[in-house]
Amino acid sequence: MSSPDPQARAPHDAENRPEHGDSAPGVRQSRNQAEPRRRSPVIAVTGAASGVGAALVARLAESDEVKQVVAIDERRGDCASAQWHVLDVRDPAIAEKLRGADVVVHLALDLDLETDPAARTAYNVRGTQTVLTAAAAAGVHRVVLCTSAMVYGALPDNDIPLSEDSELRATAEATGVGDLLEIERLGRRAPRAHPGLNVTVVRPAVLVGGTDTALTRYFESPRLLVVAGSRPTWQFCHVEDLVSALEYAALEKAEGELAVGCEGWLEQEEVEELSGIRRMELPSAVALGAAARLHRIGLTPSPAGDLAYTMHPWVVSVSGLHAAGWRPRWTNEEVLAELLQEVAGRHTVAGRRLGRKDAATAAGAAGATVALLGAAAAVRRARRRRGI
Structure with a gap:
């Protein structure tokens, strides 16, 4: 599906959206004096050469509200107007490259299914530690981290939707979730270790748009595996919506713990009807046991813990961003259609292509x-x- 005109798809008309300079709802202003115009920030982005990072750099570089974009990655990206620094985010020299930045958006994460788990964790955790410490040393006042709504955990007793301040009940059994939980822990500790440093965390739902995850591969299967007795619910987040949410956080229009995704959710039956893919239902013990054995002997990249996110609900409320005036431009139905186009011609069983x-x-x-x-x-x- 080609991307429709964003204005045509926006669920609220322009007069209901705050302009970039407007204050978020609930922010008081003097009756006789408008809020002073904030100076344009310098925003640094790690992981800037590809994926979400490249899209965010391009968006920020076009914004009249941003003074300068500092792009950091292990290779130079395509945005010519950004100031590029080529280095590994684990290099302490990054502190000097961040000097003068007001905000850092940290997107240099490795969540590739094929990466060795120990190497992936070493990169993700050490990189986040280094960026947080370097940001504080360089005088940066805000760091934006991007994890996933998976940190809430997929559990049969979850509320639908989960509030953004819900307890993080995920375990480290699913691909990359242990890394994300540790990144969240580092983000909570950083303001205590570095007074004056603000940390905002953005948690997208199932991310779609040039992504390859255990959850997008679920839709590459000849049948949609459904565990008997489970109640799957699906909430998607298009990369374009994640980028706009990260921009809100970087421009300090929203802060704290922010979930991002489409409005509402789809039940499993709706997903099957929209996708045209029939289900294959298995007892829980069979599905989980087989997934664990196949992963243990190296035949599939996905551990058994990934199955929980296709069994139990983990739909999130996006009230924090809503309060700031942000709205998703994509619906769950539209993102699912996009995903099905992306995976057409691919064939996956138990997470293995x-x-x-x-x-x-x-x-x-x-x-x-x-x-x-x-x-x-x-x-x-x-x-x-x-x-x-």
Whole structure:
């Protein structure tokens, strides 16, 4: 699906949205004196050369409200008007590159399914520690961290929706969630260790738009796995909406713990109807046991903990951003349609991408089970040929 005109898709007309210079609802102003115009900030972005970081840099560079964009990554990106610094975010020299910045948006995270988990954690946690410490040393007054609504946990007794100040009840059993929980912990500690440093955390729902996660791969399967007795709910967040929410946080129009996503949610039955993909229902013990064994022997990148996010609700309220005047431009239905277009032609079983032969098998009568067994046999044959 091509991106529709944002103005045509906006759920509220322009007169109901605060202009960039307007104060958020609830902020008092003098009757006789308007709020003084804030000076344009210098905003630094890590992870700036690709993905969400590149999109945010481009957006901030075009904004009249931003004085300068400082872009930091291990390679130079495409935005010519940004001031680029090429270095690893774990390098303490980043403190000097942040000097003069008012706000840092930290997006240099590795959540790739194929990355070695220990290396991923070392990069994510050490990088966040370094950025927070360097920001404080450089006199930055605000750091914006981006984690995920997954930190709330997917549990059968979750409220629908969860409030943004709900307890973080996730465990480290799902891909990357342990890293995100540690990043959240570092974010909470930083203002106590560095008085004067403000930390805002943005938590997107299922992120769609050039992303590859265990949750987007769920829709690459020949059947949608449903665990018997579970009640899945789906709330999406398009990358464009995440970027606009990060801009709000960077421009200090919203702060604190901010969930971001589409309005409302979709039930599993609605997802199946909209996608046209039928379900494959399995007992909980079978689904979880198989997922754990397949991950343990290295046949799938997704641990069993990922299944919880397709079983139990973790829908979030976006009231913090709403109070600041932000609204999503995408609906859940539109994001799902975009996701289905992105994954068309890909075939995944239990989080593992299949080749064409395996995919053809998956479409047959035996479905996902045969495909997975075939993939396992292929791996064993390849190992025997290599003498492993």
